[in-house]
Amino acid sequence: MPGEVQVLIPDREASSRLASDRIEILSVELLDQNRIIIEDLKHLATTLGLEFGWHYLLDLCWILSLLDLRDGLRVMDAGAGTGILQWYLAKRGAQVISVDRLSREALPLRFRRRFRVRGLRAEADLLPSGRAFLRNFRRPVHGSWARKWAVRVVAQAKDLWGWLRSPSGDGGVLIYNQDLAHLVDIAGDSLDAVVSVSALEHNTPEGLKVVVRELMRVLKPGGVLLATLTARVDQDWWHEASSGWCYTDHSLRQLFDLSPDAPSNYERYDELFAALKNCAELREGLASFYFSSDEKGMPGGVWDPQYQPVGVYKIKHG
Numbered sequence: 025m026p027g028e029v030q031v032l033i034p035d036r037e038a039s040s041r042l043a044s045d046r047i048e049i050l051s052v053e054l055l056d057q058n059r060i061i062i063e064d065l066k067h068l069a070t071t072l073g074l075e076f077g078w079h080y081l082l083d084l085c086w087i088l089s090l091l092d093l094r095d096g097l098r099v100m101d102a103g104a105g106t107g108i109l110q111w112y113l114a115k116r117g118a119q120v121i122s123v124d125r126l127s128r129e130a131l132p133l134r135f136r137r138r139f140r141v142r143g144l145r146a147e148a149d150l151l152p153s154g155r156a157f158l159r160n161f162r163r164p165v166h167g168s169w170a171r172k173w174a175v176r177v178v179a180q181a182k183d184l185w186g187w188l189r190s191p192s193g194d195g196g197v198l199i200y201n202q203d204l205a206h207l208v209d210i211a212g213d214s215l216d217a218v219v220s221v222s223a224l225e226h227n228t229p230e231g232l233k234v235v236v237r238e239l240m241r242v243l244k245p246g247g248v249l250l251a252t253l254t255a256r257v258d259q260d261w262w263h264e265a266s267s268g269w270c271y272t273d274h275s276l277r278q279l280f281d282l283s284p285d286a287p288s289n290y291e292r293y294d295e296l297f298a299a300l301k302n303c304a305e306l307r308e309g310l311a312s313f314y315f316s317s318d319e320k321g322m323p324g325g326v327w328d329p330q331y332q333p334v335g336v337y338k339i340k341h342g
């Protein structure tokens with residue numbers, strides 16, 4: 025198909041895999057270190073009609089620069105929503121289990137053929153394409169009768185156009201609409217990696233402990249958990265606008281059961297935060313949804329970061 029995205033080789037090779045657990049506040053330097061990944065992600069996002077959360081390019085670069093991504097990699101995207109990471113991984117040949125407690129049973133058609141999407145529990149997780157198409161056509165739209173029809177027809181026509189694209193890469197995505205605390209359909213010791221972009225902070229501290237235990241259960245020995253969450257320096261903080269917890273270094277160690285020796289860069293919190301607030305590239309790239317909502321972490325589209333993204337890297341030992 026015209027406009028098909030080239031699969032590009034990441035800037036930092038997988039040899040950068042870490043030998044031990046660590047906590048890393050995500051520096052804006054990741055942007056310059058991962059230009060090729062960023063271009064590839066942006067191109068893919070455009071073709072899928074997706075936009076990035078305000079710090080997601082950092083989260084995605086951190087995960088993708090550390091993940092040993094290869095054909096056939098069995099990886100879970102934990103709290104995936106319809107986010108870009110699962111599509112990127114499938115395009116690069118991974119077999120992705122996409123888990124979210126919000127149902128994606130009516131997943132738009134443009135994702136389905138292109139990334140070989142199936143439901144883990146057949147129709148319980150993914151409605152047949154025709155039913156999904158009709159349901160999405162009928163979804164609520166505000167405004168006059170004429171506007172409702174125009175919005176629906178344009179959206180569904182774009183979706184059908186996306187559906188015509190040939191499958192990308194050899195990977196696939198298995199949709200599993202389930203809480204991460206109860207992955208009852210996934211065998212223990214079965215996955216090479218678990219990745220998670222800005223999802224786990226939407227659990228209470230008690231709930232997160234259960235989720236982490238479950239994610240570690242499904243990993244194979246030697247497998248890695250690469251999760252990004254949100255950080256605050258002095259005490260845990262509930263950020264109302266994004267409905268998420270921002271965690272201290274101390275809390276992350278406890279919640280992820282990390283050793284006190286695991287390296288962390290929280291001592292650079294203030295310096296990294298100043299650089300983030302001054303990052304013109306992220307500020308100028310704010311997604312359109314921030315300008316139409318006060319409930320999405322950057323109310324009204326006013327650039328005013330209240331926390332930093334942080335990555336937790338945890339290896340499952342045998």
Ligand SMILES: C[S@@+](CC[C@H](N)C(=O)[O-])C[C@H]1O[C@@H](n2cnc3c(N)ncnc32)[C@H](O)[C@@H]1O
Pocket residue numbers: 102103104105106107108109123124125126202203204205220221222223224226227235
């Ligand atoms: C901010 S969204 C990020 C979605 C996606 N990772 C992305 O990159 O766009 C957080 C997602 O995590 C999901 N989530 C959080 N905690 C979860 C849990 N315990 N079980 C399943 N899904 C969870 C939410 O339902 C939501 O869809």
